Amino acid sequence: xxGVTQTPKHLITxxxxxxxxxxxxxxxxxxxxxxxxxxxxxLQFLIQYYNGEERAKGNILERFSAQQFPxxxxxxxxxxxxxGDSALYFCASSVEGREGYTFGSGTRLTVV
Amino acid sequence: QKEVEQDPGPLSVPEGAIVSLxxxxxxxxxxxFMWYRQYSRKGPELLMYTYSSGxxxxxxxxxxxxxxxxxxxxxxxxxxxxxxxxxxxxxxxGNTGNQFYFGTGTSLTVIP
Numbered sequence: 001x002x003g004v005t006q007t008p009k010h011l012i013t014x015x016x017x018x019x020x021x022x023x024x025x026x027x028x029x030x031x032x033x034x035x036x037x038x039x040x041x042x043l044q045f046l047i048q049y050y051n052g053e054e055r056a057k058g059n060i061l062e063r064f065s066a067q068q069f070p071x072x073x074x075x076x077x078x079x080x081x082x083x084g085d086s087a088l089y090f091c092a093s094s095v096e097g098r099e100g101y102t103f104g105s106g107t108r109l110t111v112v
Numbered sequence: 113q114k115e116v117e118q119d120p121g122p123l124s125v126p127e128g129a130i131v132s133l134x135x136x137x138x139x140x141x142x143x144x145f146m147w148y149r150q151y152s153r154k155g156p157e158l159l160m161y162t163y164s165s166g167x168x169x170x171x172x173x174x175x176x177x178x179x180x181x182x183x184x185x186x187x188x189x190x191x192x193x194x195x196x197x198x199x200x201x202x203x204x205x206g207n208t209g210n211q212f213y214f215g216t217g218t219s220l221t222v223i224p
Contacts, residue, residue, distance in 0.1 A: 004155070033211075042200070042216035042217060043217075045213075048211065056211050090155055092155075099144075100146050101158070103148075103155035103156045103157070104155050105154055105155045108153075
């Protein structure tokens with residue numbers, strides 16, 4: 001157990017729907033990162049939050065949004081889902097002074 | 113051109129072999145270099161973390177960074193079947209609180 005908790009582990013939904021993925025970072029970690037992993041694109045950075053505030057934005061679609069709450073957990077909202085959004089979505093957390101990220105086990109999203 | 117290039121493999125070696133995994137990158141501002149290991153359907157886990165150029169050794173694993181050539185390597189000595197996984201290189205400009213740029217991963221199988 002890495003200490004980063006992601007729920008749900010699996011999600012199957014239809015095109016056009018909206019889903020919410022949840023992430024609880026490691027205790028004490030203030031930064032949360034969201035990544036999308038698909039077979040052909042590898043790990044793509046979506047967005048980073050630090051202590052409740054958006055810090056960096058990557059290749060995140062306008063249909064996607066995220067937030068980090070006062071208790072530091074984060075949610076990634078995906079709307080108007082398309083077949084191409086099917087992927088593994090990873091959350092990672094880090095704290096200043098510690099090397100690297102710690103990843104959660106991911107949410108596998110399948111859009112049918 | 114992608115920020116980070118990594119040969120996807122797959123790579124298949126006999127148990128006990130020395131494995132060499134490599135990445136090239138284009139951004140000369142990268143200073144922090146990491147290798148992650150990802151087992152099937154799991155989150156990536158940090159294997160090695162190095163700063164700037166040089167070598168770092170940890171057990172059977174050695175990471176090398178050549179900033180002049182924009183080339184990093186991971187060597188695995190005495191490879192074991194349990195090393196079978198996908199290996200991802202990652203790099204960033206800053207230490208923490210920064211976006212990591214990942215390679216697409218190299219799939220490794222160690223045959224008993």
